[in-house]
Amino acid sequence: METHPDEAAYGEVVGLLTDLIRIDTSNPVKPERPAAEYVAERLAEAGFEPRIFEPEPGRASVVVRFEGSDPTADALLLHGHLDVVPADAADWTVHPFAGDVREAQVWGRGAVDMKNMDAMTLAVVRRMVREGRRPRRDVVLAFLADEEAGGHQGAKFLAAEHPELFDGCTEAISEVGGYSYEVSPDLRLYLIETAQKGLSWMRLTARGRAGHGSMLNDENAVTTLAAAVARIGAHRFPTTLIPTVRDFLSEVCDALGVPFDPADPEAAVERLGPLARFVGATLRHTANPTMLEAGYKSNVIPERAAAVIDGRFLPGGEQEFLAAIDELAGPAITREAIHHDRSVEAPFGAPIVEAMLAALREHDPAARTVPYCLSAGTDNKTFASLDRAGKGGMRGYGFVPLRLTPDLDFAAMFHGVDERVPISALDFGCLVLDRFLALA
DSSP: OOOOOOGGGGTHHHHHHHHHHHSOOBTTTSOSHHHHHHHHHHHHHTTOOOEEEEEETTEEEEEEEEOOSOTTSOEEEEEEEOOBOOOOGGGSSSOTTSOOEETTEEESTTTTTTHHHHHHHHHHHHHHHHTTOOOSSOEEEEEESOGGGTSTTTHHHHHHHOGGGGTTEEEEEESSOOBEEEEETTEEEEEEEEEEOEEEEEEEEEEOOOEETTSOOSOOHHHHHHHHHHHHHHOOOOOOOOHHHHHHHHHHHHHHTOOOOTTOHHHHHHTSGGGHHHHGGGSSOEEEEEEEEEOSSTTEEOSEEEEEEEEEEOTTOHHHHHHHHHHHHOTTEEEEEEEEEOOEEOOSSSHHHHHHHHHHHHHOTTEEEEEEEESSOOTHHHHHTOOSSSSSSOEEEEOOOBOOOTTOOOGGGTTSSSOEEEHHHHHHHHHHHHHHHHHO
16 A cells, blocks of 8 residues: 655755745746756656757757666656746836745735646656656656746747657646635635636737828728737637536536536626636637837838737637637738647546546545636647647646635736745645645
């Protein structure tokens, strides 16, 4: 019978996290190499032979394979990113890169997104090795660069240039899921991210007739563009319930004791309180104008005007979304892609999710898992396209197991100020992650 480590076994997780926070890896101004070296050293201390990959100077990732006890089982990818978004110290209660511990919480940029999971992973595998334990199946551990800027120097580079690192991997575990929402002392929902909207950043361009600002001009590019941007910005796409969102609403409404009518999901969302932030943008496609560019002098009508649109489309709806944008923009506007990324959706009723629930309930009997769709994206999208097991690519899940206090608005701290994570949540996460690796 396997022994289960107690919370004291993971006392080092706080030190690992504070060390990582103090290594400023703000993308794009600070490189990940120092953090990658730190991670590699901690892995080497445990007897692993990690490899560092650096496609550009400083942009470094770390990968190692932890061999499992069942050589016939498919492999699992467990990945986190080492970079963070920048932070302005003037906005914070504590310095964002000091790695302060106060009020039984670890504070700093990355405490939520996502050096917490990096530290928990390190703590768990180091403990497993010291105790002579292995995961059930091979686990590829990847600590990646550049996720906050699209993963080109991290996940995308490794998938394209070193796909053999991920041989046998059929599923991937990463961020933005697994943390709790307390319905009552007897019921906590743990949101498992099983889907992600697709991304379409696009530039819309209008061309007209240049001329003097004092003259009549019915071919003004600025006017044409402004009208198109206004139509797109004001448009509300119709509600579309993908399976993940339907299951989320059904499960959460059942847990909260409120009715759910699939024909009127908006009514259900209005009753969800703080949970509404998890689903509001996943009921439909979205398109938000974010940048405008036109002209060079106040009395010159330019011949060109451009705008940038941040578009997010639901799984299965890419072509429908782009067709709607073109119709809203009109024939006088040209559209070009700036950055495009796929949508993904993985099954919730899968053995790996059952393993998540079993691991959670072992340490929180009040746990209940529910699926949800992320309106943004993670490196799981890259690995969904990589098929190294002959099974059509990796199915990706967001699972960073954290039992949170009811008063902590955890979701609001992603890219926000005063990022912090309770030490008790880190201890809990290590225990659950340890058990999950034995079961998955």
